[in-house]
Amino acid sequence: MLKPVLLGFLLLAFTCLSFSSDKESNACTGDANSWRQLYNGKDLTGWKHVGPGMDTVESDGFIHTHGGMGLLYWTGGKIGNCMIHVVFRMRDENDNSGVFIRIPIEPREEWMPVHYGFEVQIDNQPEKSNEDEYHSTGMLYSLTKPLAKAWKPGPEWNTMDITLDGSRTIVVLNGVKVTDYKDGDPVPDRKFDFEPQHGPRPDSGWFGLQNHSDNDVVFFKEVAIKPLKK
DSSP states (O other), X not given: OHHXXXXXXXXXXXXXXXXXXXXXXXXXXXXXXXXXXXXXXXXXXXXXXXSXXXXXEOTTSOEEEEXXXXXXXXXXXXXXXXXXXXXXXXXXXXXXXXXXXXXXXXXXXXXXXXXXXXXXXXXSOGGGGTOOGGGSTTSBTTTOOOSSOOOOOTTXXXXXXXXXXXXXXXXXXXXXXXXXXXXXXXXXXXXXXXSOOOSOOOSSBEEEEEEOXXXXXXXXXXXXXXXXXX
């Protein structure tokens, strides 16, 4: 049992260091009135995969998830006080994925982002996995309850806009605000060991796209960022 405990202490130490350096680096730069596209529609330049499975760019020009659970993260650095724009759809009636945000250190494996970042969930039917509405599309996985139901079914395109405003996280799904959370807001008790650890997250962090399993295939068409207007 020493190894997991040691790993926990190391992750906590790295997390504390990342909090102290939040203001030292922010890769979310550019024009606050214009989206900066991070996916070029051709290949995964600027992205790196960790964990099982993979992501590929197919002839349709979309990122396809394969296997898992793994994470395709943007290598450009930490982002904060930023908006993230993601356009995605599912291959089937329902598939599972997510957009990970506020990851305190650069990912080297798949579980650190789960426990020490936030996952903005993609899963329209969590009840099929014995999960509840706190695990549905647009929620901070297991932490927030839907303010509204705005996901489009199956293979229809969905637009997700995630605002990182200091410690506040807002998720707008297809033009409807579904999540508004800030550090310290009440959250339900953990029900499963694969749910994230509770506690504050850094204002700036790495972010990425999850590939969940062989049975869950999600396509990503756009990934873009822009800084918040001051």
